[in-house]
Amino acid sequence: MPETTHVDYSTKIPNNVGLMDDQRVLKALEQWHPGYIDWWNTMGPDGFQTSDVYLRTAVSIDPKGWAKFDYVKMPEYRWGILLAPRMEGRQVNFGAHKGEAAWQEVPGEYRAMLRRLIVVQGDTEPASVEQQRFLGKTAPSLYDMRNLFQVNVEEGRHLWAMVYLLQKHFGRDGREEAGELLNRRSGDADKPRMLGAFNEETPDWLSFFMFTFFTDRDGKMQLESLAQSGFDPLSRTCRFMLTEEAHHMFVGETGVSRTAEATCAAMKAAGIEDPYDINAVRKLGVIDLPTMQKKANLHFSLSLDLFGSEVSTNAxxxxNSGVKGRFQETRIEDDHVLTSDTYPVSKLVSGQIKMVDEPALTAINMRLRDDYVADCNKGVERWNKAIEKTGINFRFKLPHVAFHRHIGEFQNVKASPDGQVLSEAEWAKKRDAWLPSKADGDFIQSLMQPCWERGKFSSWIAPPKVGVDNKGGDFEYVKIHQG
Amino acid sequence: MAKRIDFQTEPSRYRHWKLKFDGDVAELIMDVDETAGLFDGYQLKLNSYDLGVDIELNDAVQRLRFEHPEVKTVVLKSGKDRVFCAGANIRMLAGSTHAHKVNFCKFTNETRNSMEDASANSGQKYMCAVRGSAAGGGYELALATDHILLADDGNSSVSLPELPLLAVLPGTGGLTRVTDKRKVRRDLADAFCTVEEGVRGTRAVKWRLVDQSVPNSKFEQAVKDTAKKLASTSDRPADAKGIAFTPIERNIEDDAVTYSGVKIEIDRATRRATLTITGPSEPPPASVADMHKQGAQFWPLRLARELDDAILHMRLNEAEVGVWIFKTQGEAAQVLAYDKFLEANKDNWLAREILHFWKRTLKRIDVTSRSLVALVEPGSCFAGTLAEIVFACDRSFMLVGSFQGDNRPAAAITLSNLNFGAYPMSNDLSRLATRFLGEPESVEAAKAQTGKPLDAETCEEMGLVTSAFDHIDWDDEVRIFLEERSSYSADGLTGMEQNLRFAGPETMETKIFGRLTAWQNWIFQRPNAAGAEGALKRYGSGVKANFNPERV
Structure with missing residues (x-):
């Protein structure tokens, strides 16, 4: 069966890439499948593998018709290989190969480069499932639990997508790398995941929301740039993944917003106007806004590290090779070759944070990060609008890009959230005012009590405005059969 | 590159390395300060190195041998989290003159050879603990050790990405050590050298690229265990006390550098330097204990350090001085007395170190790209160890009798036992055995004359010098030789001299130097690497190199 917009369920692995006629890849995927299921069972959501979860599954890649909702046991989710439709006459749109026909096969000279990009992207997908595997147990509602699992199964599917590319286009090395993706473990001392942020714990639901807002948004930016790739199968894969990624960011943005909403409503009801009266606010069983700001500071800074060095030869x-472009490459008005352009990069110049013009080609990471920060700010603004409506005088603000960094220009300096360079001693004194302290963590942990009754929500989070698939807030999104 | 490069340093001045001592194990930690490059225009990111980093490494390796007889294993590791060492700094290479690149690589090779020398000859074993990526020169550094441990964490890797990334070679011993030291199969080596991201974990062991691949959680323990195991094979004394490498005495002027026992005088008009070595003024100490007491002032050691510094200074800072004239002055009998002392005490760790230091310093002379000539004149002391310098030279001239009005004793060369194996060249033969490759009987004849002062005519007859001239011919003959030398192409001379100096068998060392010269230094000049559109020039810009496909 040739490539179609409809998903072929006749093989064990749903797909729209004609797997039936590609016995080599079908066989490789079938061999990989048991290892994946084993990974899912041991590293996927802990305690809910036999529960029925109201999930959406792709039946078609048509933008309007791909989401179909039904109860599914997660290990039986139809993970599959789904690529966005091929665009006739698509070209390489940037770099030295600009104007050539997009590649349907991997060019030999870029094989190592592409494989590395795909492996790094692929490694983040199972990592977040591992990071989030214990969260189900403290879900603040069935609605939120269902959203968590939806995110998890889709991260699983994104892993499939990357594994398909590895097995289809990268030969034996690709198969080995596909195997390794199942062997690494988030936070494991011996086999850690490849990127730092994916080895951090996701200890509570607020962290989960912040992660899906900030870190999955990095994922979105990376997918957006890979969707521009001159290697057409990668582009098509990423384009389809982006449709799913949007939901993850929705979960993050509304999760944080609903948490703030619950806080503001509780404060109003108790007659507390000062958002910094932390003890009084915490007694209401909600998370005070300054602590939420600290969480945002942490996750934003960790996510910035994922963009790599501001000035990067690899990028x-x-x-230049045409394998990874910029955010919305084709909408940018320039020559898309960039050999004679510059781009302003924030750098540390003799102890001062300054903007320095760098060759645009080497500043690709910086540009993507700028686009990311702008995208984050839009979401933060929506949070602030929601707070404003409640009448509480508080605004969230993203910290300076030099704050709390471990990679790039600012890794060796300490900076405050407003971008002042500090001494080690000053930093040590202020750290707990800017980043979650142990006590903050303990407090949030104390609120993390399961709330699994239909239609009920934990005190610290407000119900959603609308449910999933036009169902109400009291719909039984997860039928829990603990096993 | 007008700045004078100084090879003298000491641990309190290090910017890039740290030394930690724990009983018989020392840690040599590479933690490069990216802002402290030797020249402007590049940052030493990701533990990449330049000559300045290597000068400190060389100093550390030397001090470990002399100041720390108790250290039996040296563990080479990185002070950075996710990277072991990214190799030679590319922007530094791209911005360097060809001559600087060549001399930098040569010095790098010499330092790595000296690590292997410590392992092989003085019981100080080197091992390498690789966490993060060891790329290019970083892996070459690891290759110079006896044992490579690689963290099996899914990220740590070893690689030689020079060809795919830069269109040059891992030329400081990388290819040769992969095939000849680690004996990696040639097709696997070929694959390895074209995989930019390198090889990790068990495959690296299987391909013989590393000795062990160890999970992170067991890594520290495995490093400790290996260090102890290596230490147990060492014959270094447990209770000896090291000697302090006190700063050498040196006075630098525009056209002269004066040490206590070496004087360099430069004649810029003729582009010649005269290096005059002064023999010992005191007889050797009465006992080994007294030698230890003298420490860095013990004449053979003091002179070796000074000569070593002089050679490095001249190589890097005086590239246009193309001819070096070696002279000596002093009492041959005293020089021979020191030779006898060292030979008699060669089982003492310090005496052994000094002999190996002389061996390495003489090897530095062998690979120096200058025309070398020895003038053996009245009052000179080319005896034993110092006679090796005559044999290291491309030509040697000896005066018959005396100059008019000069009452110093006539020139003589006296051989000692040390001329017959104590100071092998990189081909693993003594200079005399190399000199007489086709007539081993001449080596035997020379040996029979050990200890006897040999006059000019005898030396010429025995083939120990090129020519013997009397005072009537001397000035003209020497002048004509020197003028003729100056008239030739500097490149042609370097090539010819290096071809002629190393007769006899190939060793790993001769291959490393030879291939650096033949291949890397050729590639370094070619447009595919060094041209405006070459890989070295375009590295980091994101723009691809434009290659000329013609095979030469």
Missing amino acids: ANYY
Whole structure:
């Protein structure tokens, strides 16, 4: 069966890439499948593998018709290989190969480069499932639990997507890398995941929301740039993944917003106007807004590290080679070759944070990060609008890009959230005012009590405005059969 | 590159390395300060190195041998979290003159050879603990150790990405050590050298690229165990006390550098330097204990350090001085007395170190790209160890009798036992055995004359010098030789001299130097690497190199 917009369920692995006629790849995927299921059972959501979860499954890649909702036991979710439809006459749209026909096969000279990009992207997908595997037990509602699992199964599917590319296009090395993706473990001392942020714990639901807002948004930016790739199968895969990624960010943005909403409503009801009266606010069983700001500071800074060095040879090579573009590449008005352009980069120049013009090619990471920060700010603004409506005088603000960094220009300096360079001693004194302290963590943990009754929500989070698939807030999104 | 490069340093001045001592194990930790490059225009990111980093490494390796007889294993590791060492800094290479690149690589090789020398000859074993990526020169550094441990964490890797990334070679011993030291199969080596991201974990062991691949949680323990195991094979004394490498005495002027026992005088008009070595003024100490007491002032050691510094200074800072004239002055009998002392005490760790230090310093002379000539004149002391310098030279001239009005004793060369194996060249033969490759009987004849002062005519007859001239011919003959030398192409001379100096068998060391010269230094000049559109020039810009496909 040739490539179609409809998903072929005749093989064990749903797909729209004609797997039936590609016995080599079908066989490789079938061999990989048991390892994946084993991974899912041991590293996927803990305690809910036999529960029926109201999940959406893709039946078609048509933008309007791909989401179909039904109860599914997660291990039986139809993970599959889904690519966005091929665009006739698509070209390489940037770099040295600009104007050539997009590649349907991997060009030999970029094989290592592409494989590395796909492996790094692929590694983040199972990592977040591992990070989030214990959260089900403290879900503040069935609605939120269902959203968590939806995110998890889709991260699982994104892993499939990357594994398909590895097995289809990268030969034996690709198969080995596909195997390794199941062997690494988030936070494991011996086999850690490849990127730092994916080895951090997700200890509570607020962390989960912040993670889906900030870190999955990095994922979105990376997918957006890979969707521009001159390697057409990668582009098509990423384009389809982006449709799912949007839901993850929705979960994050509304999760944080609903948490703040519950806080503001509780404060109003108790007659507390000062958002910094933390003890009084916490007694209401909600998370005070300054602590939420600290969480945002943490997750934003960790996510910035995922963009790599501001000035990067690798990023320049990826761009020039046509394998990884910029955010919304084709809508940018320039020559898309960039060999004679510059781009302003924030750098540390003799102890001062300054903007320095760098060759645009080497500043690709910086540009993507700028686009990311702008995208984050839009979401933060929506949070602030929601708070404003409640009448509480508080605004969330993203910290300076130099704050709490471990990679890039600012890794060796301490900076405050407003971008002042500090001494080690000043930083140590202020750290707990800017980043979650142990006590903050303990407090949030104390609120993390399961709330699994239909239609009920934990005190610290407000119900959603609308439910999933036009169902109400009291719909039984997860039928729990603990096993 | 007008700045004078100084090879003298000491641990309190290190910017890039740290030394930690724990009984018989020392840690040599590479933690490069990216803002402290030797020149402007590049940052030493990701533990990449330049000559300045290597000068400190060389100093550390030397001090470990002399100041720390108790250290039996040296563990080479990185002070950075996710990277072991990214190799030679590319922007530094791209911005360097060809001559600087060549001399930098040569010095790098010499330092790595000296690590292997410590392992092989003085019981100080080197091992390498690789966490993060060891790329290019970083892996070459690891290759110079006896044992490589690689963390099996899914990220740590070893690689030689020079060809795919830069269109040059891992030329400081990388290819040769992969095939000849680690004996990696050639097709696997070929694959390895074209995989930019390198090889990790068990495959790296299987391909013989590393010795062990160890999970992170067991890594520290495995490093400790290996260090102890290596230490147990060492014959270094447990209770000896090291000697302090006190700063050498040196006075630098525009056209002269004066040490206590070496004087360099430069004649810029003729582009010649005269290096005059002064023999010992005191007889050797009465006992080994007294030698230890003298420490860095013990004449053979003091002179070796000074000569070593002089050679490095001249190589890097005086590239246009193309001819070096070696002279000596002093009492040959005293020089021979020191030779006898060292030979008699060669089982003492310090005496052994000094002999190996002389061996390495003489090897530095062998691979120096200058025309070398020895003038053996009245009052000179080319005896034993110092006679090796005559044999290291491309030509040697000896005066018959005396100059008019000069009452110093006539020139003589006296051989000692040390001329017959104590100071092998990189081909693993003594200079005399190399000199007489086709006539081993001449080596035997020379040996029979050990200890006897040999006059000019005898030396010429025995082939120990090129020519013997009397005072009537001397000035003209020497002048004509020197003028003729100056008239030739500097490149042609370097090539010819290096070809002629190393007769006899190939060793790993001769291959490393030879291939650096033949291949890397050729590639370094070619447009595919060094041209405006070459890989070295375009590295980091994101723009691909433009290659000329013609095979030469």
